[in-house]
Amino acid sequence: MKGGLGGVMIILFLVFLGTGIYQVGPDEEAVLLRFGQYSKTVGPGMHWYFPRPIGRRYVVKTTKVYRVEIGFETVEIGPPARYQNIPEESLMFTGDENMIDVDFSVQYKISNLKDYIFNVKDQYETIKSASESALRQVVGSKGIEETLTIGKEGIQEETREKLKEILDSYGIGIMIIGLQLQDVGPPEAVMQAFKEVANAREDRSRFINEANGYRNDIIPNARGQASQMVNRAEAYKERRVKESQGDVAKFIKLSEKYSLGKEVTKTRMYLETMEKTMPGIEKIIIDPELKGSIINLIGGGVEANEKTNN
Template sequence: MAWNEPTGGSNKPKDPWGGNNSNQGPPDLDEVLKNLQAKLQGLFGGGGSGSGGGSSSGASSPAFSGAVVVVLVVLALLVWAVMGVYQVDQQQRGVVLRFGKYYDTVQPGLQWNPPIIDDVTLLNVTKVRSISLREIMLTQDENIVEVQLSVQYVIDNPVDFVLKVRDPERSLQHAAQSALRHVVGGISMNMVLTEGRAQIAVDVQRRLQEYINLYHTGILVSKVTVDESKPPTQVQAAFDDVIKAREDEERVQNEAQAYANGVVPEARGGAQRQIEEANAYKQQVIANAEGEAERFTKLLTEYQKSPAVTRERLYLDAVQKVYSETSKVMVDVDGGSNMMYLPLDKLAERSQRTNSGGGFDVNSSNIRELTNAVTEQLRNDAAVTDGRRGGR
């Protein structure tokens, strides 16, 4: 029914809100709310019954119902659109699946993807994750060792990490166990427990990266560390004894090497010194021989010029050399029947003892003076004796 449709025989228009009074004032608010509630109930399955007002509201319900549906749809679309807005941090990457199939990898920033249609998985690709494992295994020389290993890794390929493997971290742990057993099984126990730990970490990291690349896990191993390597607890005491014996062996070897380092250079120095002394003696003997030969040649020349003088000179030199090397003096006095022996060596020793005791000094000049005095006294005594014999 139209709003201006006449009722009965009157020309007055009917009230569109269902009222029949002729007053054209504003409609009652309570009545308006009741009519709106009735229309909503009719839209969602509720039946509207009543008087003339009810018949007029039933006539206008289809247009009102369409407007409400549009409003609700618009609101639902707005909510759906808002739900698709999300923020990707700088250290994150997003893997987008559309209807369960890979669609795109989103970068940091404000992003939007249709909800329900797209499924977005955000991954932190800069965070360093780690796993630890402890394994007991055999070495190459058939000894049992216990090794604790730590693996640090980051997500390098988000798509492979999300889609290619069901549990990438579990696959990484299994691959680390396999790589560790392969490396430890190829070396001796001594290498595992002592200086080979750093090389074990390098080899395990290289082999582990090859394994996870083959599995397409999207993981990049950044560092592998051997935290601890030791024999099993059951044989720890025996192993400590072995370690102590090895340390004693190394200590003795170091002491022997230190002794050798001290003795060998000294012996080499002594040998070199003897060689140098021998060479010096050789040069000295050669030089002396050459000098004597040259002196003899010159002496022969002088002897050929004047034999008597040269012979006398040689005699005097020989006597002087002999007397200079002896400490005994024989005194022959003219006219005397005996020669006097002066023990100059004893006098020299006595003079040394006297000097050490604080007495007077007896040197070569004093001995010479003493000898002259004794000789003069002997000559005087001999003269007196000859005079007495002549008087008789």
Template sequence: MPWSNQSGGPWGQKPQGPWGTGPQGGGGGQQPDLEDMLRRGQDKLKGFIPGGGGGFRGFAVIGLGAILLWLATGFYTVRPDEVGLNLIFGRYVGKTGEGLRYNFPYPIGSVIKPRVTTVNTIEVGQRTGDTSQRITQREVPEESLMLTGDENIVDINFTVQWQVSPTDPQNYVFNLKNPDASIKAVAESAMREEVGRRNIQAVLTSDRGPIEEEVRKLMQTQLDEYGAGVEIRQVQLQKVDPPQQVIDAFRDVQAARQDQDRVRNEAETYASRVVPEARGEATRIIQAAEGYREGVVADARGAASRFTQVYETYKTAPAVTRERMFIETLEKVLGGSDKVILDQKGGQGALPLLPLGTLQGSDTPSQRNVGGQTGTVIQQGAGR
């Protein structure tokens, strides 16, 4: 040293500062010597090293301690929502679960710990922001306007919820450079494909649920093909409307279609009531005609059979058959008419006759069976 505590330094014999004054403060004690402090530190360090720290042995002990301290930096902790990805010289060698783990320390090894339980949300067609404690939404028409299968334009906003795959987190880390942009591009492509398969009426009304599920499956399939290491949890449609410029005209068209459906339903209801009645009436007429046909055919067959039987009888006894047929014919002709029978053998004229039919409470002449034949009997001849 160029000066010592005894000489007082460059400012004189007394311990003074650079501005010509001595040290301030109570006690008036002497300032500590920096060189003396370094010397005492070296002495303490030699006490810890065997042999006084001299030679190769001392440097070996110091090097070994440094190596052990460096190796101890390889311990790391994996949280329950993380997966540890071990790398050696930048190459992926395996993954570890939660808990205290170890890998070679830097620069040989390193660890990447992606979170596999965090659910992330991507918006397509709109952007939601929080400014001045107020949530605002901004439309993105270049993402939301899509073409349907019947060549109509529909405005769709939807969100995609995704998370890192717990089974393949290394694919997410090493295969995706910009996960949000990649997933958003796949989501927009899948939604356009599904909307392009349907007409606008189905997209606006009945197919919202099927579209969400089909888009989720299609996204998952495409991301798996890319080896993205991402799981799509849910696709949710936020807004499905016609473009703002034509929404009034579209509502008029919707009202006209509703009227068309109403009138069609009324016509179908009327048809469902009238057509069965007409079919029933037609069936009744057909059945009546068939019954009449069967009756006429049966009568004709009976008459033909009866005529054949009479003919067979006539061939056996012609005289008797002719008389019987004559009597039957008279019975049919005279059976329903008033008759007067005169006995030409018994007298010269007609005899008074008691109206038996009137006395019996009937306006028709009395009937009796004579010789197996039915006839009206007025008077029997007195000469018999």
């Protein structure tokens, strides 16, 4: 009887020891505890460790990329995938006091399994809360236009750096692989107003471009016309100066001739002026010394015309 009981005890003890055999996969690590205290971390392969209640083990995939979603939750992977928005996580204020709706995700891997298991109670919620806090700080320092357009990459990088600082201070034992803004936009309630503002900005940009195009077209033309006018004025000035110089030279010569023969010069100038002012008109020159009346001369001319007509 005693021998049979001893054999049973031995078998039970062997079974107890057999429960300490476990396997760690190629993408896993295991943390071992003895009487509730950390003992060691082991890698892939077949292992044995003290069974419960003496020992305890936690086997975790350490090469897997984990994902935390903030502002939304994946309802169905799909395809097509379906998501559910979580406004209390996604709604936040920008630096210029505008409200914006931001959904983003964080990808991470476990870098230190011991720290990951023992330093925080709920790893997922800790990472999620820290990620949301980091993004709110960064978005709160940016304007809404920057957040919606050209500033997304910068926001991602700044948030990632800030999140790394927070998690490193916790000693959580993870490595951030990536942080991705999934969807950034105005809240649903003010979507239409944002669209109208965006359209107004586009119209403003278009008007500015059109005005710049008109300016770039009209200014060179105006400069060309101004240059032509200046050139014509310069040419006119040169011509007038030369004409004036010629008139002066001509007047000097005429003055010299006039001083030599005043009456002759005066008569010649008078005759030249008459030719210029009354071209093509028959002219009668009367000698001042002519005897008799000028009327007789005119009468004689009329009679001569009548005889010619007859």
